Amino acid sequence: xxxxxxxxxxxxxxxxxxxxxxxxxxxxxxxxxxxxxxxxxxxxxxxxxxxxxxxxxxxxxxxxxxxxxxxxxxxxxxxxxxxxxxxxxxxxxxxxxxxxxxxxxxxxxxxxxxxxxxxxxxxxxxxxxxxxxxxxxxxxxxxxxxxxxxxxxxxxxxxxxxxxxxxxxxxxxxxxxxxxxxxxxxxxxxxxxxxxxxxxxxxxxxxxxxxxxxxxxxxxxxxxxxxxxxxxxxxxxxxxxxxxxxxxxxxxxxxxxxxxx
Amino acid sequence: xxxxxxxxxxxxxxxxxxxxxxxxxxxxxxxxxxxxxxxxxxxxxxxxxxxxxxxxxxxxxxxxxxxxxxxxxxxxxxxxxxxxxxxxxxxxxxxxxxxxxxxxxxxxxxxxxxxxxxxxxxxxxxxxxxxxxxxxxxxxxxxxxxxxxxxxxxxxxxxxxxxxxxxxxxxxxxxxxxxxxxxxxxxxxxxxxxxxxxxxxxxxxxxxxxxxxxxxxxxxxxxxxxxxxxxxxxxxxxxxxxxxxxxxxxxxxxxxxxxxxxxxxxxxxxxxxxxxxxxxxxxxxxxxxxxxxxxxxxxxxxxxxxxxxxxxxxxxxxxxxxxxxxxxx
Numbered sequence: 001x002x003x004x005x006x007x008x009x010x011x012x013x014x015x016x017x018x019x020x021x022x023x024x025x026x027x028x029x030x031x032x033x034x035x036x037x038x039x040x041x042x043x044x045x046x047x048x049x050x051x052x053x054x055x056x057x058x059x060x061x062x063x064x065x066x067x068x069x070x071x072x073x074x075x076x077x078x079x080x081x082x083x084x085x086x087x088x089x090x091x092x093x094x095x096x097x098x099x100x101x102x103x104x105x106x107x108x109x110x111x112x113x114x115x116x117x118x119x120x121x122x123x124x125x126x127x128x129x130x131x132x133x134x135x136x137x138x139x140x141x142x143x144x145x146x147x148x149x150x151x152x153x154x155x156x157x158x159x160x161x162x163x164x165x166x167x168x169x170x171x172x173x174x175x176x177x178x179x180x181x182x183x184x185x186x187x188x189x190x191x192x193x194x195x196x197x198x199x200x201x202x203x204x205x206x207x208x209x210x211x212x213x214x215x216x217x218x219x220x221x222x223x224x225x226x227x228x229x230x231x232x233x234x235x236x237x238x239x240x241x242x243x244x245x246x247x248x249x250x251x252x253x254x255x256x257x258x259x260x261x
Numbered sequence: 262x263x264x265x266x267x268x269x270x271x272x273x274x275x276x277x278x279x280x281x282x283x284x285x286x287x288x289x290x291x292x293x294x295x296x297x298x299x300x301x302x303x304x305x306x307x308x309x310x311x312x313x314x315x316x317x318x319x320x321x322x323x324x325x326x327x328x329x330x331x332x333x334x335x336x337x338x339x340x341x342x343x344x345x346x347x348x349x350x351x352x353x354x355x356x357x358x359x360x361x362x363x364x365x366x367x368x369x370x371x372x373x374x375x376x377x378x379x380x381x382x383x384x385x386x387x388x389x390x391x392x393x394x395x396x397x398x399x400x401x402x403x404x405x406x407x408x409x410x411x412x413x414x415x416x417x418x419x420x421x422x423x424x425x426x427x428x429x430x431x432x433x434x435x436x437x438x439x440x441x442x443x444x445x446x447x448x449x450x451x452x453x454x455x456x457x458x459x460x461x462x463x464x465x466x467x468x469x470x471x472x473x474x475x476x477x478x479x480x481x482x483x484x485x486x487x488x489x490x491x492x493x494x495x496x497x498x499x500x501x502x503x504x505x506x507x508x509x510x511x512x513x514x515x516x517x518x519x520x521x522x523x524x525x526x527x528x529x530x531x532x533x534x535x536x537x538x539x540x541x542x543x544x545x546x547x548x549x550x551x552x553x554x555x556x557x558x559x560x561x562x563x564x565x566x567x568x569x570x571x572x573x574x575x576x577x578x579x580x581x582x583x584x585x586x587x588x589x590x
């Protein structure tokens with residue numbers, strides 16, 4: 001699976017400034033590609049545009065070489081698992097049933113769950129370390145448990161690509177690291193992963209390539225060394241930063257400095 | 262309680278409700294007498310009471326009660342709101358305005374055939390108004406726009422009803438108020454046929470959408486990502502649930518509580534999976550309304566209590582017991 005946008009412009013109705021303004025990017029097969037940028041820079045909009053929920057005003061979005069709009073929702077859901085930033089469950093549901101919803105693109109509205117489906121749901125739950133939560137009510141989970149359950153639902157789709165919007169927001173370091181390792185490992189096995197995050201240093205550590213968005217435009221794109229330049233990051237985030245090699249990993253590490261006043 | 266056992270119990274309850282409601286009344290029949298009529302024998306008077314009066318009435322109760330409970334469960338899922346019920350989008354107001362208008366203009370008396378036609382037309386006008394508003398807003402069929410449009414359209418029709426009633430004579434006002442509180446007393450095979458023609462195929466469509474509607478409980482964005490054609494599912498489900506409600510309201514008046522309480526009660530027993538919740542709500546709503554109608558006929562006989570009073574008096578305590586039980590777990 002590959003994602004590619006060319007000169008993508010997305011404008012919400014009733015707004016004057018486009019949310020995405022000429023974004024070109026390409027996520028190669030089997031890579032972990034991370035989108036970073038300040039609040040409101042267009043990261044979540046990019047996810048919705050790639051997944052076909054927001055039609056481009058100009059330019060193109062292609063998944064596996066095919067325009068997003070040409071995919072049926074079902075075919076797209078079989079190929080790509082997407083986890084949006086926030087979900088509010090309207091009615092209580094068990095973790096097992098919640099993860100099993102990932103089988104919808106394969107089952108459609110009517111077919112009953114078969115052995116393959118149960119297998120996929122079970123595998124997805126063990127990979128995300130939530131099998132022991134199966135009978136629990138989703139609304140009683142902790143933040144970290146819920147994030148892992150939502151990723152398990154996406155894996156139960158058995159997709160060839162994942163798009164995740166801040167999957168580690170508000171998680172402690174153990175859960176954050178386990179999710180990022182899971183994504184890294186999946187990319188190693190050929191899964192294409194598009195990750196949206198605010199954690200610059202973890203992005204640097206786990207990503208093959210990065211995209212830095214600023215007010216809907218591409219501020220930088222490339223490897224960690226291309227993107228993590230002090231003057232670029234300081235300009236985009238409007239805060240002084242220093243970039244040094246991390247003493248343990250040797251990977252560039254961003255330190256926000258004191259407010260210049 | 263296992264789910265299949267509950268389904269069997271509810272099915273048994275529905276049959277029992279029909280049996281009781283055809284047996285009991287000003288002339289009580291024994292079960293053998295009822296069976297004799299069904300087998301083509303039996304007393305001709307019994308035959309008339311059973312086949313012309315009681316059986317259509319209890320079947321109308323089954324279809325209207327089942328339809329309201331089913332529509333309520335669907336509206337709760339679509340609007341992602343546990344307070345939603347079948348009348349939330351203004352259908353009751355539209356139907357009420359239609360009925361009150363023909364009563365006040367003297368075009369129909371209580372029990373005449375023009376009344377359900379006018380009520381159904383009023384309900385359709387309300388549905389179309391709400392959907393036109395919701396479909397023309399920025400995001401098509403947005404939940405908030407639908408809710409607001411429903412409330413506003415409902416308020417408009419309430420004003421129409423108030424205006425017409427204030428200009429009407431006392432007899433028409435009384436008929437209108439009794440109609441609005443709901444009753445199955447006008448039941449005949451024609452009304453059973455009309456309600457069944459909307460409710461049964463509609464129920465099948467909604468059951469087929471149950472899994473897609475389940476995904477909506479997580480949110481429309483996620484439902485799309487999981488492969489649902491969200492817009493299409495919403496339009497079909499809203500349309501079908503509204504038509505079922507409109508057919509029921511036009512034949513039986515505005516019967517409250519069934520569409521709110523029955524889905525909640527069943528949800529407390531079996532959880533929120535609509536593949537179970539929808540069929541079980543239908544069965545439970547069917548039994549509930551048929552039994553409520555029986556109580557409405559018998560309690561103060563020969564005076565008939567409005568069925569809406571019974572559904573509230575039975576439904577509210579039942580619901581509180583279920584609620585307490587679920588809190589205790």
